[in-house]
Amino acid sequence: MGGAVAREAEADSHEVVARFHSDRPFLEASRSAVGEADMAVDFSLPELAVPHLRRCCEWQVPVVMGTTGWYDALDDVRTLVQEHDASVLYAPNFSIGVAVLSRALGHVTTLMDALDDYDAFVQELHHTKKADSPSGTAQMLAEQVVDGLSRKDHVEPETQHQRIDPSAVHVSSTRAGTAFGEHTVAFDSPFDRVALRHRAKNRRGFAAGVLRAAEWLRGRRGLFTLDDVLDDWLNA
Numbered sequence: 599m600g601g602a603v604a605r606e607a608e609a610d611s612h613e614v615v616a617r618f619h620s621d622r623p624f625l626e627a628s629r630s631a632v633g634e635a636d637m638a639v640d641f642s643l644p645e646l647a648v649p650h651l652r653r654c655c656e657w658q659v660p661v662v663m664g665t666t667g668w669y670d671a672l673d674d675v676r677t678l679v680q681e682h683d684a685s686v687l688y689a690p691n692f693s694i695g696v697a698v699l700s701r702a703l704g705h706v707t708t709l710m711d712a713l714d715d716y717d718a719f720v721q722e723l724h725h726t727k728k729a730d731s732p733s734g735t736a737q738m739l740a741e742q743v744v745d746g747l748s749r750k751d752h753v754e755p756e757t758q759h760q761r762i763d764p765s766a767v768h769v770s771s772t773r774a775g776t777a778f779g780e781h782t783v784a785f786d787s788p789f790d791r792v793a794l795r796h797r798a799k800n801r802r803g804f805a806a807g808v809l810r811a812a813e814w815l816r817g818r819r820g821l822f823t824l825d826d827v828l829d830d831w832l833n834a
């Protein structure tokens with residue numbers, strides 16, 4: 599993703615002042631390596647996300663965090679942002695299509711809450727290089743279903759070797775080929791199935807969303823998600 603974001607940024611007349619990777623680790627860099635950068639963008643590895651966020655907060659560099667798989671540490675990150683009066687915006691998926699799907703899902707779960715015949719599940723498909731599972735997007739969508747349906751109280755991302763607990767929202771993950779990222783949230787009844795699906799055709803949609811989020815974050819302090827950007831984005 600780093601390359602996709604850099605290309606999109608340069609096409610949009612932004613300057614990329616530094617890039618980090620496994621041969622040039624960000625945590626080994628000095629403050630001067632980022633120069634006058636007014637924004638950092640992170641697409642790295644789940645285990646690097648929080649250390650990278652910490653470094654950006656210490657250096658007072660606002661950061662758009664796209665890396666997934668670190669959300670168990672969200673409370674620590676909230677504290678970090680408060681302590682440093684820093685700027686962080688994170689999202690498991692920066693596509694506007696997923697943002698719209700997520701908003702639509704909020705309305706659908708409100709309706710489905712009264713319709714006990716419908717059971718909910720989430721499926722995701724990604725390329726074989728993906729490091730984390732389930733995807734951050736699938737986890738987010740499943741949590742949204744749990745929040746919206748009173749008959750569900752937890753997300754179950756593991757393969758089931760027994761009957762599934764009816765209060766679980768099952769998330770299943772497939773890793774195959776080069777799929778950029780596909781997410782389906784479905785509601786299944788004895789009569790029919792209602793499904794919301796997003797399929798990324800390439801990585802440009804994520805990168806464009808990152809730039810939009812970075813422009814929104816400039817001048818703001820606090821911990822934000824794409825949902826905070828969305829009202830401005832959809833109404834622009």
Ligand SMILES: NC(=O)C1=CN([C@@H]2O[C@H](COP(=O)(O)OP(=O)(O)OC[C@H]3O[C@@H](n4cnc5c(N)ncnc54)[C@H](OP(=O)(O)O)[C@@H]3O)[C@@H](O)[C@H]2O)C=CC1
Nearest residue numbers: 599618619620623624641642664665666689690691692804
């Ligand atoms: N929020 C969103 O919209 C999206 C989120 N993602 C998430 O972004 C993350 C990255 O995905 P993706 O770009 O596909 O993965 P890649 O494996 O392509 O990228 C990981 C990057 O991290 C770099 N890296 C590894 N070690 C270090 C280090 N010590 N210091 C600095 N950089 C390092 C790698 O460098 P090198 O190339 O040298 O190995 C590589 O550039 C995943 O968590 C994924 O889920 C992905 C797409 C969209």
Ligand SMILES: O=C(O)C1=N[C@H](C(=O)O)C[C@H](O)C1
Nearest residue numbers: 666690691728733734735779
């Ligand atoms: O690793 C990826 O490729 C992607 N990861 C994100 C996730 O975990 O949800 C977003 C997108 O699906 C691509």
